[in-house]
Amino acid sequence: EIVLTQSAASLSLSPGERATLSCRASQSISSYLAWYQQKPGQAPRLLIYDASNRATDIPARFSGSGSGTDFTLTISTLEPEDFAVYYCQQRSNWPWTFGQGTKVEIK
Amino acid sequence: EVQLVESGGGLVQPGGSLRLSCVASGFTVSNNYISWVRQGPGKGLEWLALSYSNGDTHYADSVKGRFTISRDNSRNTVFLQMNSLRGDDTAVYFCARGRGAAGGTFDYWGQGTLVTVSS
Numbered sequence: 001e002i003v004l005t006q007s008a009a010s011l012s013l014s015p016g017e018r019a020t021l022s023c024r025a026s027q028s029i030s031s032y033l034a035w036y037q038q039k040p041g042q043a044p045r046l047l048i049y050d051a052s053n054r055a056t057d058i059p060a061r062f063s064g065s066g067s068g069t070d071f072t073l074t075i076s077t078l079e080p081e082d083f084a085v086y087y088c089q090q091r092s093n094w095p096w097t098f099g100q101g102t103k104v105e106i107k
Numbered sequence: 108e109v110q111l112v113e114s115g116g117g118l119v120q121p122g123g124s125l126r127l128s129c130v131a132s133g134f135t136v137s138n139n140y141i142s143w144v145r146q147g148p149g150k151g152l153e154w155l156a157l158s159y160s161n162g163d164t165h166y167a168d169s170v171k172g173r174f175t176i177s178r179d180n181s182r183n184t185v186f187l188q189m190n191s192l193r194g195d196d197t198a199v200y201f202c203a204r205g206r207g208a209a210g211g212t213f214d215y216w217g218q219g220t221l222v223t224v225s226s
Contacts, residue, residue: 032211034212034213036152036213042218043201043203043216043217043218043219044152044201044213044216045216046212046213046214049206049207049212049214050207050212055214056214087151087152089152089154089212089213091207091208091209091211091212094165095154095167095168096142096154096211097154098151098152098153098154099151100151101151101152
């Protein structure tokens with residue numbers, strides 16, 4: 001099973017700041033990585049697929065990069081609605097797995 | 108508008124069974140991948156099962172042999188039959204539409220249904 005490690009359990013940032021979230025895979029997953037945002041009491045929302053492609057209606061301030069084992073989600077300028085938990089997920093190998101999540105909280 | 112609506116959750120005793128339903132609208136399940144994903148209380152996300160558009164299925168080891176995913180195309184609905192439930196199956200269960208190769212990217216999700224396994 002591929003383990004995805006999100007190095008930060010939480011990030012404390014202010015609106016307007018840049019957020020950089022990381023996700024490391026236990027073995028190469030090519031570019032088969034997605035990022036999701038989840039707010040309390042809600043379902044996850046797809047942000048980025050295949051490492052760097054924004055999903056439909058996702059603002060341009062969200063961007064993804066990386067390949068192989070190291071991936072990054074960047075939020076260029078945090079808006080109030082961006083404070084949430086972010087998960088990475090791989091579809092390279094069975095079973096598909098998620099990272100444990102990074103909570104972006106207001107400083 | 109694409110929507111997924113889960114139902115069927117509730118309180119069940121250890122060893123019991125439940126069947127969850129996921130009704131789709133705005134698209135047809137017959138030519139789409141549908142997965143079930145769960146989230147334990149205060150925990151992360153765990154993929155459980157996939158129903159391919161051709162009817163094939165795939166499962167996580169944690170539920171293989173206990174859970175069965177199936178679909179009724181005439182009702183545009185996907186099911187998750189859960190047997191031999193344990194305390195660690197307590198979670199919110201989401202269904203999600205899959206895109207990309209083998210449907211491994213989840214572009215639409217339902218709101219979830221809570222399953223509590225307790226005596």
